Structure formats: C-alpha cells, structure tokens
Amino acid sequence: MALSRSLAVAAVAAALLATGAQTAMAAPSAATVSRFDDGSFEYPTAPANSFSTLTAGQSIGPWKVASGTVDLIGAGFWQAAEGDQSVDLNGGQAGAVAQTFTTIPGRTYTVTYALAANPAGGPALKTGKVLVDGQNFQDFSFDSTGKTFTALGYVQRQVTFVATASATTLGFASTVPGAYGPVIDDVRVTAASPCSCSK
Ligand SMILES: [Ca+2]
Numbered sequence: 001m002a003l004s005r006s007l008a009v010a011a012v013a014a015a016l017l018a019t020g021a022q023t024a025m026a027a028p029s030a031a032t033v034s035r036f037d038d039g040s041f042e043y044p045t046a047p048a049n050s051f052s053t054l055t056a057g058q059s060i061g062p063w064k065v066a067s068g069t070v071d072l073i074g075a076g077f078w079q080a081a082e083g084d085q086s087v088d089l090n091g092g093q094a095g096a097v098a099q100t101f102t103t104i105p106g107r108t109y110t111v112t113y114a115l116a117a118n119p120a121g122g123p124a125l126k127t128g129k130v131l132v133d134g135q136n137f138q139d140f141s142f143d144s145t146g147k148t149f150t151a152l153g154y155v156q157r158q159v160t161f162v163a164t165a166s167a168t169t170l171g172f173a174s175t176v177p178g179a180y181g182p183v184i185d186d187v188r189v190t191a192a193s194p195c196s197c198s199k
Contacts, residue, residue, distance in 0.1 A: 033100055033101060033102050034101065034102055035101055035102055036062075036099065036101040036170070036189040037061070037062045037099075037101070038061045038062055038063070039113070039186060039187030039188050039189070040082045040085070040185060040186050040187070041072060041085045041086055041087050041185060042084065042085050043061040044060070044061065044072075045074070045085075046072040046073060046074035046075075048075045048076050049075070049076040049077055050077060051072060051073045051074055051077055051088070052071065052072045052074070053069055053071050053092065054069065054072060054091065055068075055069050060072055060087070060097065062099050062101075063097045063099045064097065064099070065095060065097055066095075066171055066173070067095060068091065068093045068094045068095030068096060068174070069090070069091025069092050069093055069095045070087055070088060070090070070091050070095035070096070070174075071087065071088040071090070071091050072085060072087055073086045073087065077149070078183075079149065079150055079151065079154075080185055081114030081116070081154040081186040082114065082186035083185075083186075085185075086114075086184065086185035087183065087184055088118050088180070088181050088182075089172060089173065089174035089181040089182045089184065090118070090126075090176065090178060090181025090182075091179070092179050093177065093178070093179070094174040094176060094177060094178075094181065095174055095181070096131075096172060096173035096174065097171065097184075098131070098169050098170065098171035099169070099170055100167050100170075101167065101189070102166065102167055103163035103165065103166065103167060103168040103191075104163060104166070104191070105163055105164055105165055105166065106162065106163065107163050107191050107192065107194070108160060108162050108191070108192040109160065109162075109163060109168070109189055109191050109192070110159075110189070111130065111159045111160070111161070111170060111187065111188070112156055112157070112158045112187070113130075113156070113157055113158075113186060113187040113188070114154040114155070114156055114157075114184065114186040114187075115142050115155050115156075115182060116142055116147065116152035116153055116154045116155070116185075117142040117143070117152070117180070117181065117182050117183055118144065118181055118182075118183055119145075119146075119147040119148060119152070120149075121178065121180035122178070123178070124145045125141055125142070125143050125144075125176075126141065126142050126144060126174070126176050126181055126182040127140070127182065128140055128141075128172060128173055128174045128175050128176070128181070129172075130157075130159050130170070130171070131169075131171035131172070131173060132161045132168060132169070132171075133164070133165075133168060133169050134169070134171070137159050137161055138159040140182065141182075142182055152183060154185070170189065172184050172187075
C-alpha cells in the first residue's frame with residue numbers, strides 16, 4: 001500500500017513537471033489568464049506598519065492598478081478584513097484595481113468583498129464602484145465617521161454577474177478625490193453550479 005502510494009505520488013510529480021515544461025514553452029499571453037487569485041491582497045508583502053503606493057500599470061500580485069494610484073496596506077498599519085493586508089483605492093488620488101481571470105460564458109458568478117474606508121481624512125463618505133469588463137455593476141459607499149485604524153468597521157458586499165467570455169475582468173474603482181479612499185479586502189469569486197434551474 002505504502003509503496004503503490006509513493007509510486008502514485010511520483011507519477012503525479014512527473015506529470016506536474018511535464019505540464020510545467022509545456023507551459024514554459026507556450027508563449028501566448030492569453031494563456032496567463034487563470035483562476036481568480038489573492039482576493040485578499042496578501043502578495044507581494046507591503047512594508048509592515050506602512051504601505052506601498054502603486055500607480056496605474058503596476059501590479060499587486062494577480063491584480064493590476066487600472067488607473068490613478070492605490071495604497072497596498074502592510075500588516076499592522078490598520079485592520080485587515082482577512083490576512084494582514086488590504087487596499088486603499090486612493091493613493092494620492094482616486095485609483096482602481098482589476099484582475100482578469102478565466103470564466104465560462106453563460107455561467108453566473110458571485111463576487112463578495114469586504115468594504116471599509118480610510119478614516120484618516122475626508123470626505124467622510126468614500127464612494128466607488130465595482131466594474132465587470134469595464135462596466136459599472138455596483139456603486140458602493142462607506143461612511144468612515146467614527147472609524148479608527150484598529151476598528152475600520154468592515155462590511156461585506158456582494159455583486160453577481162453572468163460571464164460573457166472565457167475571461168472576465170473584475171475591477172474596483174474609487175470615485176472620491178483625495179488621498180483617503182474606500183478600502184477593500186477579502187474579495188471572493190464563486191461560480192454558480194452549471195444549472196441553477198429552479199423546480
Ligand atoms: Ca487581506
């Protein structure tokens with residue numbers, strides 16, 4: 001039993017190596033699109049008790065800064081909704097982040113995310129929107145009045161979309177000026193089962 005199991009493991013490892021070799025040889029950029037990943041903004045690691053300001057075109061792991069500037073908040077700077085890090089959608093100005101991932105056309109996807117706002121400066125009401133392939137799917141707002149770095153008061157929001165292509169771009173954009181924006185973290189994407197038919 002132990003022997004056959006280790007043989008099976010070796011076979012899987014060999015298969016993975018072969019797959020890796022094939023992937024390395026295949027060049028098309030479209031092949032880099034994969035499943036939705038790191039909705040918690042944990043990679044790369046931002047400076048602890050501080051943050052990194054990123055500008056349009058730069059990456060946060062699988063995310064791209066789509067416009068303006070955003071702050072990747074490091075561990076300990078303020079409360080994260082999940083893990084250690086989160087994103088302030090305003091760096092020095094309104095910014096946006098987006099991630100493109102594989103989808104099945106016609107399939108329904110549910111996006112959940114944690115929303116708060118940077119309470120260090122005004123305006124108190126931080127606003128933004130969720131974008132699917134560049135289209136506005138949901139406006140959101142969060143009042144940072146009374147909130148602190150140790151108690152940001154995250155709330156969970158949800159939005160649903162039906163994929164129209166084999167890849168979909170999910171984005172979060174600030175619509176408030178200044179350096180203190182909406183904060184997002186713990187973004188999750190789940191696909192509905194192929195048939196959600198009701199009886
Ligand atoms: Ca996080």
